[in-house]
Amino acid sequence: MAAGKIGRVPQQQTPIKVLYLAMAEYFSESGLYWRPLGGNNIDQISGHCYQYTDIKSLKSGLKATTIVVDLGKFDNHQALGIKNSVAAVPDIRELLKTPFLEPEAIFLTHSHPDHLNGIVHYLKAGYSLPPLYGGKYTMMILNELYDEFCVMPYERPDFNIIDDGDVIKCGSFKIEVLASSHTCFDSFGLLITAHDGTTVYHTGDMKTDNSTYFRKPTNLKRLAQMSGKVDFTVCDFCGIVRDGLAVREVDTFKKLVQIIKKSRKNKIFIPVYPTHAEMYLIAFLAALKQKKDVIFYGGKDFYSYLEQIKNYGLDFEKLAGNRIKVYVGTPPEIKKLKGKFAVIGTYNDIGNHFNESSSDSLGIITSGTFFNPLRGQFNARNIRFVDTKDYPVLQGYGHGFLGDYEKINQILAKPLFIPTHCPIYVIDSCRKLAEYIGIKIATPTAQNNHTYKLEKDGFKEVKASPATWLVVSYANNQAAFTEVWQKPTSGMGFLKRTFSARRCRNQFEMMLHQRQNKDNRNADK
Numbered sequence: 467m468a469a470g471k472i473g474r475v476p477q478q479q480t481p482i483k484v485l486y487l488a489m490a491e492y493f494s495e496s497g498l499y500w501r502p503l504g505g506n507n508i509d510q511i512s513g514h515c516y517q518y519t520d521i522k523s524l525k526s527g528l529k530a531t532t533i534v535v536d537l538g539k540f541d542n543h544q545a546l547g548i549k550n551s552v553a554a555v556p557d558i559r560e561l562l563k564t565p566f567l568e569p570e571a572i573f574l575t576h577s578h579p580d581h582l583n584g585i586v587h588y589l590k591a592g593y594s595l596p597p598l599y600g601g602k603y604t605m606m607i608l609n610e611l612y613d614e615f616c617v618m619p620y621e622r623p624d625f626n627i628i629d630d631g632d633v634i635k636c637g638s639f640k641i642e643v644l645a646s647s648h649t650c651f652d653s654f655g656l657l658i659t660a661h662d663g664t665t666v667y668h669t670g671d672m673k674t675d676n677s678t679y680f681r682k683p684t685n686l687k688r689l690a691q692m693s694g695k696v697d698f699t700v701c702d703f704c705g706i707v708r709d710g711l712a713v714r715e716v717d718t719f720k721k722l723v724q725i726i727k728k729s730r731k732n733k734i735f736i737p738v739y740p741t742h743a744e745m746y747l748i749a750f751l752a753a754l755k756q757k758k759d760v761i762f763y764g765g766k767d768f769y770s771y772l773e774q775i776k777n778y779g780l781d782f783e784k785l786a787g788n789r790i791k792v793y794v795g796t797p798p799e800i801k802k803l804k805g806k807f808a809v810i811g812t813y814n815d816i817g818n819h820f821n822e823s824s825s826d827s828l829g830i831i832t833s834g835t836f837f838n839p840l841r842g843q844f845n846a847r848n849i850r851f852v853d854t855k856d857y858p859v860l861q862g863y864g865h866g867f868l869g870d871y872e873k874i875n876q877i878l879a880k881p882l883f884i885p886t887h888c889p890i891y892v893i894d895s896c897r898k899l900a901e902y903i904g905i906k907i908a909t910p911t912a913q914n915n916h917t918y919k920l921e922k923d924g925f926k927e928v929k930a931s932p933a934t935w936l937v938v939s940y941a942n943n944q945a946a947f948t949e950v951w952q953k954p955t956s957g958m959g960f961l962k963r964t965f966s967a968r969r970c971r972n973q974f975e976m977m978l979h980q981r982q983n984k985d986n987r988n989a990d991k
């Protein structure tokens with residue numbers, strides 16, 4: 467294989483001592499340093515991982531505390547051109563190999579693969595990792611990954627369960643855990659304070675929606691107490707291209723209920739995406755409200771997440787009471803079911819068990835792209851379906867929109883925003899709009915593997931290094947990493963659709979004009 471073409475980095479053995487000296491060049495000053503290792507990608511969104519290093523000057527010399535926040539996988543690994551790859555992960559090997567910078571902990575904001583799955587591949591590649599901190603649900607999903615990849619109990623790093631309000635001392639860092647509204651249980655943001663008092667709110671994936679059926683919402687009360695005390699917000703800008711506030715859970719629920727009621731159909735098919743715990747419950751509650759029995763029916767992933775949701779403590783039987791019956795899979799009774807039921811199931815297949823017909827059935831599609839195979843199935847069977855195109859509110863959304871960050875900006879009294887979780891062109895093209903609405907965005911635009919110093923009064927790039935992914939392949943139950951340069955992967959691999967730089971620019975320009983027009987109209991009044 468032509469290494470140059472795919473951008474493979476030549477393997478080189480750098481002695482630890484040399485690395486340490488190279489480090490010392492830019493870590494020679496006391497202060498807080500931040501580096502995205504995945505998350506500020508060129509185009510695709512995934513593979514999240516961020517380094518925080520607090521350097522303290524002592525009489526005996528410099529002392530560093532490093533923590534890593536999230537270690538996810540990069541979804542579009544096929545596009546990186548390594549045969550038989552199963553994943554790609556951020557490159558934290560330098561941290562693991564350099565005693566001065568060795569992480570004291572890895573904080574996991576939540577259980578989604580793009581924030582969590584790198585852990586397993588590092589362990590399978592023979593690395594030992596520092597203690598992990600994450601929510602109970604995150605631990606449950608990680609344990610399942612350990613089993614799936616045969617990670618032996620003795621190979622698993624210590625796991626510390628954290629929850630909203632916990633304060634953890636980690637070297638010279640103080641880290642406070644904040645509940646965050648996202649689409650799975652136990653999603654957290656972190657308030658990270660360095661020894662000199664510089665404080666960062668690392669949002670994790672979140673929206674500000676405080677309506678909730680299944681988890682603690684974003685802790686806006688605590689954020690209000692921190693008003694004026696947070697210097698930086700390392701922020702989830704995934705949904706920033708949409709104006710207003712992110713879809714609220716309660717609105718998705720109400721719309722589902724309304725659609726089911728209005729349809730007058732007996733059989734309702736509501737596919738849910740497996741990692742989207744929120745939709746399992748919202749769909750269930752909507753069926754319950756309309757007194758429809760519920761059949762959970764799906765593929766392996768669907769059942770495994772359903773099991774985790776139950777193990778976590780959600781009791782569907784109890785919620786159902788005597789009002790409806792709840793089935794899992796296709797038990798014999800299903801054949802005899804004539805009445806009203808809702809099938810909550812896998813996102814790409816409704817199977818052949820429910821005698822559905824055009825006269826008595828309706829499909830409800832709750833996601834833009836993932837459910838395309840299902841659209842085909844509904845069409846082939848002549849079953850009418852409603853879509854997120856008809857009702858955008860059907861798409862439960864875990865990431866804040868522009869309005870959510872205006873709210874955060876106001877609550878925290880204008881911290882400096884460091885956008886993450888989006889392609890870097892999103893950050894570049896939203897600057898004008900952000901400025902207009904009073905959101906300060908750090909300059910220069912943060913890029914993977916560039917290191918920045920976060921000071922009370924500024925944001926400064928101190929080192930720029932080319933970013934790499936480690937492509938993971940397996941042989942004999944052992945992972946091997948191949949280092950490749952990060953590159954654009956849109957239009958390649960299985961993730962063909964990406965929000966293009968041009969569309970993104972146009973979108974922000976349109977949003978800016980709308981704001982300006984609105985303000986002009988108000989001024990005229």
Ligand SMILES: [Zn+2]
Pocket residue numbers: 576578648671864
């Ligand atoms: Zn997420």
